[in-house]
Amino acid sequence: MENKVIAVVNNRNITELDMEKLLVSLGHNAPAFQNESGKKKLIDELVAQELLYSDAIDHNFDDEEQFKEALKEMEDTLLKQYALNKLLANITVTEDELREYFNEHPQMFISGKKARASHILVDTQEKAEDIIKQINDGKSFEDAAKEFSSCPSGKNGGNLSEFGPGAMVPEFEQAAFALNIGEVSSPVKTQFGYHIIKLHNKQEAQNPEFENVVDTVRETYTNIKRQQIYTNKINELKQQYTVEIL
Numbered sequence: 152m153e154n155k156v157i158a159v160v161n162n163r164n165i166t167e168l169d170m171e172k173l174l175v176s177l178g179h180n181a182p183a184f185q186n187e188s189g190k191k192k193l194i195d196e197l198v199a200q201e202l203l204y205s206d207a208i209d210h211n212f213d214d215e216e217q218f219k220e221a222l223k224e225m226e227d228t229l230l231k232q233y234a235l236n237k238l239l240a241n242i243t244v245t246e247d248e249l250r251e252y253f254n255e256h257p258q259m260f261i262s263g264k265k266a267r268a269s270h271i272l273v274d275t276q277e278k279a280e281d282i283i284k285q286i287n288d289g290k291s292f293e294d295a296a297k298e299f300s301s302c303p304s305g306k307n308g309g310n311l312s313e314f315g316p317g318a319m320v321p322e323f324e325q326a327a328f329a330l331n332i333g334e335v336s337s338p339v340k341t342q343f344g345y346h347i348i349k350l351h352n353k354q355e356a357q358n359p360e361f362e363n364v365v366d367t368v369r370e371t372y373t374n375i376k377r378q379q380i381y382t383n384k385i386n387e388l389k390q391q392y393t394v395e396i397l
Contacts, residue, residue: 158194160201169197238384239377244369252372253361259371260364264316266353268327269309270346271295272302279338279345286335292349301344309349328353 158165170193174181184193212218253260269292273279282295296309304311316324323346326339330350339346361368 158198158201160198161205163201163205165194165197165201170194173197235381239380242373242376242380244373244376249365249368249372250361252375253364253368257358260359260367262354262357262359264328264354264356265313266315266327267313267351268311268330269293269296269304269349269351270302270311270323271300271305271309272344272346273299274301274344276338276340276345279347283335283337283347286347292335292347295347323348 155167156164157167157170170190173193173196174184177184183189207213271279271282271292273282278299282299286292286295293308293310296305296307299305300309302309314324318324319327320341320343322339322341326336326346327348327350330336330348330353332350332352334350336346336348336350339348
């Protein structure tokens with residue numbers, strides 16, 4: 152692919168590749184600069200950087216001792232990172248290694264107990280019982296939550312994000328996990344008031360099959376292997392070079 156020149160500042164080319172590198176450096180903000188207006192802002196920024204570069208050269212900033220020290224420090228840092236990247240590049244793990252690690256550490260891959268529910272929060276048991284009656288008579292749980300719940304989740308039909316043990320107060324957690332999927336609870340009293348809970352889904356803690364968690368096993372084991380390679384290399388280098396801690 153041709154690296155097209157998109158601007159020239161003081162006889163120095165700015166290319167599409169320069170713009171692409173700047174775009175990548177913006178991380179999650181990058182999409183905001185992928186339209187024509189955003190690209191113009193990127194070009195303006197690259198032009199500004201080149202203007203500063205030209206001004207620095209004209210004023211011989213690159214000959215100043217402070218700049219040379221900063222450059223040397225940056226070179227040292229980059230070389231260290233490059234050496235680390237080379238050391239840890241191309242690490243391979245076999246399926247046999249992964250299976251062995253999985254079998255030796257099954258507790259690390261147990262899927263936790265979790266549930267997904269909606270709730271309606273009111274301040275009295277009487278209100279809660281009246282709402283339950285309306286739901287039993289045909290009113291949707293979602294509409295009841297929007298109309299009656301004092302919890303901010305009410306505007307979303309009472310929907311709560313998925314939660315596990317310890318995420319909710321004990322009374323709520325115990326009641327939620329005791330429900331069957333689709334079931335609506337009786338009023339549940341907590342420090343916040345009275346809850347009506349509807350369970351949408353739940354999962355008990357379970358030991359997964361290797362095939363279902365192989366990606367997680369690979370990531371975990373590869374990180375461990377990287378750490379082992381790094382530690383072994385550092386220990387080897389300590390024998391090769393003098394180290395004195397003052």
